[in-house]
Amino acid sequence: MQIKSSPKVSGNPFSALFCRRERWHLPGRDLTAPKSPLNVSQAGVRTRATAIQQQRAAGSGIRGARPVQAVCIPTFLFPPSASSHLCRGEGLPAARSSGSDSRQDGRAVGTAEERMEMHSPFLLWAILFFGVTSSSPVPRKLFGEIRSPNYPKPYPNNNISSWDIIVPKGYVVKLTFRYFDLEPSESCFYDYVKIKADKKNLGRYCGQLGSTTGNHPGRKKFISQGNRMHVEFHSDFSNEDNGTVIRYRGFLAYYQAVDLDECDPNNAAEDSEGPRCQHICHNYVGGYFCSCRPGYQLQSDRHSCKVECSSELYTEASGYLSSPEYPQPYPEDLRCNYSIRLEKGLSIILKFLKPFEIDDHQQVHCPYDQLKIQAQGREIGEFCGKESPGNIETKSNEVDILFLTDESGFSRGWKIHYTSEKIRCPQPVPLDQFTVIRDLQPVYRYQDYFIVTCKTGYNLMKGSQKLLSFTAVCQADGTWHQSMPRCEIVKCDNPTELTNGVFNYVNKPANNNYQSVIEYQCNEPYYHIVTRGGGGRFTCSPEGTWVDQAGQGRIPACLPVCGKPNRPVAEIQRILGGKQANRGSFPWQALTGIHGRGGGALLGDRWILTAAHTILPKASGGNDISLDQLAEEANVFLGHTDVDELHKMGNHPVRRIFIHPDYNPKDEHNFNGDIALLELKHPVTLGPDVLPICLPDTTNNTFYMDGHMGYVSGFGVEKNFLSNHLKYVNLPAVSREKCQSWLNSKSGQMPMVFSENMFCAGFLTVKRDTCQGDSGSVFTVLDSGSGRWVATGVVSWGIGCAQGYGFYTKVLNYVDWIKGIIREDTF
The missing domain is CATH 2.10.70.10 (Complement Module, domain 1)
Incomplete structure (x- = not known):
């Protein structure tokens, strides 16, 4: 928004300021003042002096006037609240003047015209030297206020101030007075505010609220029709009433921009007799825009509408098209082109609807308006009149419909429903x-x-x-x-090979086609099959994969059979001393070599159960070498009863060693936790000479009852010489009371610890026992319930060889630890 304030007196902001004294002809006395120009004032300010003689009649004469001393009051061009002040003579009697001074006898003296003539040379010089200026609108916001000069203090005399309020196009100006206090007079002759808008006077106002004279605006709202409003304030040379100075405070007005509804017929453009839009007008805050009815296009003037049908394209498989304004008369001067473009393979069918009406002539075919139909450049026909063409099969996926009209006519036109039919x-x-x-x-x-x-x-x-x-x-x-x-x-891939087992085709001929069946079997009696719940038979599925009866594709596993030797030891045999074992009687027996010769037993197909002290002897302290290094150096032999043959068959390398955490190699009197596991790098193949021992059932404690017989095998010392052949011995378990009593009788000052994780076995009188080199071998018992041999103990320690009871690690107490390291499904 813009608002402009300009003083009533025009001129360049740099114009010279002239305040002068004039010669006045008064009765009996002359007042003479030399003419002299004043100095040029600062930029943006100019002053003028007006010598005004005011007279007051007293009786029949007029008092003489005193010499006039001119006082120049500046007029500010900006801002809008600035005002233009007239020069006023000091000390003059107060009197009203309507543009000239007059004598009592009615003769005009010192009129404005005379003064202009007297000073024309000076004014001409000022104009030529400084030029003429005009004020311009100053950008403002969408609202603001206007104050009389000095408001709320009384406004000055001889002031002319004006404001041009300009808001953006699309808005109108709304002005209201919040305070209004001007000198009242008939027809607001003296001081007043004049409002103009749209080249119309909106009124002239003065007075006070409730005054009998004047024209007070009250709460009236002044609204322009355009986006401009001009406000002009005038004050005369005095505000007196019977010699008393009245101080009027002026006015305070507020203005704001209000949206103009250009679409209202009452707000038509000043330069147009018709509506702003030819078809449809849309108003919005600050402006408006035009649009057209369907089938028409807004022209470049943004006002008028014209039919646009020169390039209508239809790509749907079916639809409707018609002449503009159908079924009303179509416009004149049309050049319409309707194109139907469908996918290849479609044939377009045109169906003309009623009414069909195109200007025609009785004697000449379609001389005025024409409807032409073409299919891929092929002319189908030219139509007019009132007879419909009916249905037209174009046998083409591209059709052009041309509609040409002249400048006159009132026919209603045509409408087509087109469809398409696909090729077969x-x-x-x-x-x-x-x-x-x-x-x-x-x-x-x-x-x-x-x-x-x-x-x-x-x-x-x-x-x-x-x-x-x-x-x-x-x-x-x-x-x-x-x-x-x-x-x-469908063909399935070749079945997956089963480790330690085979598969056989059930169907004949054997092939991998859909619904072929195979059956997996393990190498018995050394392995038994474990399935995932769907059995050992697998069928070639529609997806080309082998699945079991449960729909699972994971093949079975062949797990080792434990505790089932081919040539078990006869239980009725009485063994008075160690005896040479036959091959296949103790197929779980392992020969270990870490710190000298030791024994062990095979668990599953890749674990060796042994004594911890064969890996970390008590004398060593257990701190000299790491378990990883010991694993690299360890030797394990399986599958024979002769040591030389074992060496020939080769070593089974060890991957890892696990020692029970309770074992303390530094305590030579305590073999608690004397149990360890060796994991082989590669599983061993089971057979009659290599078969694992079973672990005991943790719920069966009868294996350790007094007198329960078991067997111990090993490659230990016999008659002070290492045995070159596997020996075994049959020994009974002994009650803990007997073991402890015997141990107390044999221990010296440092008694050996007999913990709950140990048991003892053997005879006190018969010299049957294990000895050095047997450590780590297992004490085995036949489980009568399952018919399997189980390892109930691990050869741990004793006092001498065949000199009493031998002591064993109680395996039953370590089953959970063992299964926590190796897989449970190994057994």
């Missing part, structure tokens, strides 16, 4: 009995398609390529975009 493709035929065409239709046309699948157990094949799906689409030329595939039976 041949009926699809399967190549074999396994092919299935889904949702087979009686007729297939352009863009129709069919989907081919195969019966269960067969694959879609295109040449040698296996297809996941197949869809054929009818093309624009009436052919299918790809040829029919064939269905071939």
